[in-house]
Amino acid sequence: MWDFPLFPSQASTNAPRLDALMLFEVGVLIFFSLLIGVLVVGFGIRFRRGNAVDRSNPPTHSQSMEVVWIVIPMILSILMYAWSTQLFFDLYEAPADAAQVDVVGKQWMWYLQHPQGRSETNELHVPLGRPVKLNMTSQDVIHSFFIPAFRIKQDVLPGRYTSLWFQPSKVGVYDLFCTEYCGTNHSNMIGKVYVMEPADYEAWLSEKGVGPSQAEEGERLFVQHHCAGCHRGSQTVHAPKLEGVYGKPVPIQDGKDVRFVTADDRYIRDSILLPQGEVVAGYEPIMPSFKDQINEPDLLKIIAYIKSIANRETSQ
Amino acid sequence: MSAGPNATEPNPHDHIPAAASNFLTRYVFSTDHKVIGVQFLFSSLFFFAVGGLMAMVIRWQLAWPWKPVPILSQWLWSSPGLGGQMPPEFYNKLFTMHATIMIFFVIIPLLTGAFGNFLIPLMIGARDMAFPKLNMFSYWIMWPGFVLITLSFFVEGGAAEAGWTSYPPLATAARSTPGSLNGQTYWLLALLCAGISSLTGSINYITTIVMLRSPGMKMFRMPMTVWALFITALLQAFALPVLTSALLMQTLDRLAGTNFFTPVGGAVANAPAAVGGGAPLLWQHLFWFYSHPAVYIMILPGMGIASDVISTFSRKPLFGYKPMVIAMGAIAGLGFIVWGHHMFQSGMNPALGATFMLSTMMIALPSAIKVFNWIGTMWGGRIQYTSAMLNAMAFVSMFIIGGLSGIFMAATPVDIHIHDTYFIVGHIHYVLFGGSTFAVFAGIYYWFPKLFGRMMSERLGLIHFFLTFLFFNGTFFFMHIVGWHGHMRRIADPTVYEFLRTPGVVGMNQFMTICAFGLGASQLIFAWNFFYSLVAGPVAGPNPWKANSLEWATASPPPYYNFETLPRVYHPPYEFSVPGGEDDFLPQTTPLPDNITLDPVMA
Numbered sequence: 001m002w003d004f005p006l007f008p009s010q011a012s013t014n015a016p017r018l019d020a021l022m023l024f025e026v027g028v029l030i031f032f033s034l035l036i037g038v039l040v041v042g043f044g045i046r047f048r049r050g051n052a053v054d055r056s057n058p059p060t061h062s063q064s065m066e067v068v069w070i071v072i073p074m075i076l077s078i079l080m081y082a083w084s085t086q087l088f089f090d091l092y093e094a095p096a097d098a099a100q101v102d103v104v105g106k107q108w109m110w111y112l113q114h115p116q117g118r119s120e121t122n123e124l125h126v127p128l129g130r131p132v133k134l135n136m137t138s139q140d141v142i143h144s145f146f147i148p149a150f151r152i153k154q155d156v157l158p159g160r161y162t163s164l165w166f167q168p169s170k171v172g173v174y175d176l177f178c179t180e181y182c183g184t185n186h187s188n189m190i191g192k193v194y195v196m197e198p199a200d201y202e203a204w205l206s207e208k209g210v211g212p213s214q215a216e217e218g219e220r221l222f223v224q225h226h227c228a229g230c231h232r233g234s235q236t237v238h239a240p241k242l243e244g245v246y247g248k249p250v251p252i253q254d255g256k257d258v259r260f261v262t263a264d265d266r267y268i269r270d271s272i273l274l275p276q277g278e279v280v281a282g283y284e285p286i287m288p289s290f291k292d293q294i295n296e297p298d299l300l301k302i303i304a305y306i307k308s309i310a311n312r313e314t315s316q
Numbered sequence: 317m318s319a320g321p322n323a324t325e326p327n328p329h330d331h332i333p334a335a336a337s338n339f340l341t342r343y344v345f346s347t348d349h350k351v352i353g354v355q356f357l358f359s360s361l362f363f364f365a366v367g368g369l370m371a372m373v374i375r376w377q378l379a380w381p382w383k384p385v386p387i388l389s390q391w392l393w394s395s396p397g398l399g400g401q402m403p404p405e406f407y408n409k410l411f412t413m414h415a416t417i418m419i420f421f422v423i424i425p426l427l428t429g430a431f432g433n434f435l436i437p438l439m440i441g442a443r444d445m446a447f448p449k450l451n452m453f454s455y456w457i458m459w460p461g462f463v464l465i466t467l468s469f470f471v472e473g474g475a476a477e478a479g480w481t482s483y484p485p486l487a488t489a490a491r492s493t494p495g496s497l498n499g500q501t502y503w504l505l506a507l508l509c510a511g512i513s514s515l516t517g518s519i520n521y522i523t524t525i526v527m528l529r530s531p532g533m534k535m536f537r538m539p540m541t542v543w544a545l546f547i548t549a550l551l552q553a554f555a556l557p558v559l560t561s562a563l564l565m566q567t568l569d570r571l572a573g574t575n576f577f578t579p580v581g582g583a584v585a586n587a588p589a590a591v592g593g594g595a596p597l598l599w600q601h602l603f604w605f606y607s608h609p610a611v612y613i614m615i616l617p618g619m620g621i622a623s624d625v626i627s628t629f630s631r632k633p634l635f636g637y638k639p640m641v642i643a644m645g646a647i648a649g650l651g652f653i654v655w656g657h658h659m660f661q662s663g664m665n666p667a668l669g670a671t672f673m674l675s676t677m678m679i680a681l682p683s684a685i686k687v688f689n690w691i692g693t694m695w696g697g698r699i700q701y702t703s704a705m706l707n708a709m710a711f712v713s714m715f716i717i718g719g720l721s722g723i724f725m726a727a728t729p730v731d732i733h734i735h736d737t738y739f740i741v742g743h744i745h746y747v748l749f750g751g752s753t754f755a756v757f758a759g760i761y762y763w764f765p766k767l768f769g770r771m772m773s774e775r776l777g778l779i780h781f782f783l784t785f786l787f788f789n790g791t792f793f794f795m796h797i798v799g800w801h802g803h804m805r806r807i808a809d810p811t812v813y814e815f816l817r818t819p820g821v822v823g824m825n826q827f828m829t830i831c832a833f834g835l836g837a838s839q840l841i842f843a844w845n846f847f848y849s850l851v852a853g854p855v856a857g858p859n860p861w862k863a864n865s866l867e868w869a870t871a872s873p874p875p876y877y878n879f880e881t882l883p884r885v886y887h888p889p890y891e892f893s894v895p896g897g898e899d900d901f902l903p904q905t906t907p908l909p910d911n912i913t914l915d916p917v918m919a
């Protein structure tokens with residue numbers, strides 16, 4: 001029956017650290033379950049009615065005992081808490097040099113987009129030993145991106161961007177699953193992750209010729225959807241320049257007040273789909289909504305473009 | 317109607333109300349808490365069978381995927397084109413409805429509706445609930461729920477299939493699954509009914525316990541079962557309004573075009589994009605704000621029952637009565653600030669996640685108090701192996717496994733790996749079957765004589781217990797292992813995953829399924845025992861277990877007015893084996909012998 005390893009294979013730097021914590025918890029579980037089990041059965045047998053044993057000293061309450069069985073679990077909990085928190089924070093903060101891959105989930109497939117321009121469905125190619133950050137969103141319902149061998153999982157939500165990072169540590173092909181139940185064919189929303197030697201990865205990227213990068217694609221869409229007509233300095237329309245906007249605080253008119261919102265992916269997306277939601281202070285709400293016209297992958301490309309001009313000077 | 321808690325003299329205003337005049341008001345639309353309790357008991361046991369059968373079909377698909385289900389497949393999914401295979405939609409409906417029914421129509425109504433109604437007035441020495449009409453309402457409002465949930469299978473698209481958690485947009489977008497077309501609306505309305513039932517019930521319990529305790533019944537003289545039901549009622553009263561509003565919001569999203577849970581530009585299955593502006597995560601927060609406390613709503617009464625049963629059959633005072641009460645209060649209090657542990661993967665800030673992790677881990681402390689105090693109760697007792705006692709002992713040892721496997725989910729990084737896998741399914745069943753259900757069995761075996769005036773067969777009870785215990789572990793233990801290995805939950809087709817096709821996993825899945833069938837079959841013994849004893853069991857007499865609490869001080873079954881004169885209470889209900897006493901028990905209505913000093917924690 002045991003012809004499979006208890007743990008899925010470990011293929012990321014994160015996996016062994018997580019397994020260590022998990023094994024520790026298994027130890028705690030087994031210890032206490034056995035302790036309680038043995039006590040219940042042992043007392044049950046020893047103190048059964050009619051069995052002549054010494055029953056003289058059992059107390060009906062005892063403060064010191066209550067303290068003991070509070071303090072021991074408390075120490076263990078705090079230990080596990082500290083251990084978990086540290087791992088959790090590490091898992092959350094991607095290294096600055098991580099390559100970003102955009103991911104869009106939809107019923108029932110994954111669409112992945114590399115910054116250099118190559119895109120793929122239900123397959124993800126990544127280089128060995130380099131941190132990769134996934135920037136994820138969903139086109140319809142909630143999905144969840146799960147690679148057991150990397151011990152990572154992150155919900156993928158519509159209307160929001162969530163992220164996830166990992167550093168593959170072993171060349172190979174690994175399973176990729178959607179774990180958030182997402183409708184009829186949820187179980188078929190699967191894929192493969194290919195961890196490749198960096199050189200192989202470079203070769204794979206340029207296999208189909210060096211196409212336009214994601215930001216370049218985004219710029220093309222920016223023009224195609226007439227964003228440029230307003231946003232690149234127009235004589236007739238008063239619209240903000242988008243150079244240098246990404247990542248900075250933007251003043252938003254909120255009734256009579258002005259509040260600041262950081263221009264992140266979510267903000268850019270909502271600005272395109274629901275421009276009336278957050279109007280930049282000093283501008284008229286004349287931008288049309290592009291809801292129903294631009295799909296999630298294209299939105300990600302436009303965002304990539306706006307991000308790429310984050311450091312460009314505004315010529316105002 | 318009855319004496320206030322502070323009255324020391326028999327209350328001159330106390331009188332026995334007139335009996336219900338006809339069959340209808342006595343047994344159907346009755347305001348008698350005992351009749352209502354029995355009504356809850358029967359309807360929940362019926363739905364227990366329904367939900368259990370659904371589980372069997374789910375297990376079939378996991379063990380022998382796409383093999384036609386024997387007998388059932390012919391009339392459950394008729395399309396001959398499928399060759400008897402279960403369509404994935406149907407599988408999705410099954411796990412959705414199995415969980416919904418078991419949680420909202422079985423465990424909660426059994427523990428709070430059946431036991432709460434029957435026991436609270438009897439155990440505190442009252443003639444009835446504080447609001448008997450409201451009580452009747454709390455049962456009959458379940459019926460629209462029963463009807464709606466049953467009807468939902470027959471509407472276009474069939475029953476809801478968004479999971480019992482019903483996360484939007486899957487649940488709100490009409491085209492996301494067939495069940496979201498209409499079934500989801502029925503689901504929402506059915507849950508609303510169940511929620512209103514619990515809410516009105518809880519208000520009744522709180523008022524009754526605060527106002528109608530018989531003379532001498534101080535709060536710290538109440539049996540643990542009453543304490544547990546009291547704290548549970550508080551949980552319900554504070555958590556349910558949140559669920560109710562969430563359900564209403566989702567109903568509005570579905571029917572009135574609001575956008576509480578729809579993101580900007582949200583669109584599912586090529587439907588036109590919604591304006592949106594809401595947040596799918598909002599639902600998760602609201603839902604879990606109720607549904608985590610709901611876990612305690614489903615376990616606390618079990619803890620109360622186990623405490624009473626273990627003390628009675630150990631013939632020993634409950635170990636550390638006050639710490640037990642405080643621990644229960646602490647569990648309930650902490651229960652309100654841990655809901656985020658269901659959402660660690662939703663993209664929350666790690667600072668928030670760490671906070672939820674801390675509060676979740678703290679729950680281990682009061683739980684440890686409880687478990688060790690039960691064991692302390694058995695220590696040095698004179699243990700009687702009744703069916704009730706064995707089930708209560710199983711409750712203790714299975715609850716600890718379910719509780720401890722909870723720390724895997726509390727520790728965020730580990731949760732990241734096991735979230736949404738069979739590990740979680742194993743965990744919840746150790747808590748809700750290993751915990752709550754064993755407690756329910758313990759309670760039924762224990763109070764059956766009081767409920768119906770007849771004894772159940774102990775021999776059949778023991779057989780039922782051992783088989784259930786065995787098959788329970790066989791069914792749910794291996795879920796932890798396959799889950800750890802990466803076996804996801806809620807997958808209609810386990811064959812698409814390579815690693816699930818290995819003989820090891822397939823073998824385990826088949827083993828679990830066979831055990832599940834065994835588990836189901838064992839319940840037939842219980843059903844037989846229950847119904848046979850109902851008509852032909854030996855007559856019980858008022859106090860067959862020689863227990864102390866007030867319900868044993870009146871006839872079995874109790875008359876509609878419960879007590880001829882309201883009983884006077886002299887001490888807590890756990891005075892077993894008091895030294896110098898003649899019997900090894902001392903009913904709460906009997907004063908303590910003079911030479912006895914009660915220990916300070918108990919008094």
Ligand SMILES: [Cu+2]
Nearest residue numbers: 143178182189
């Ligand atoms: Cu999915």
Ligand SMILES: [Cu+2]
Nearest residue numbers: 608655657658
């Ligand atoms: Cu919870």
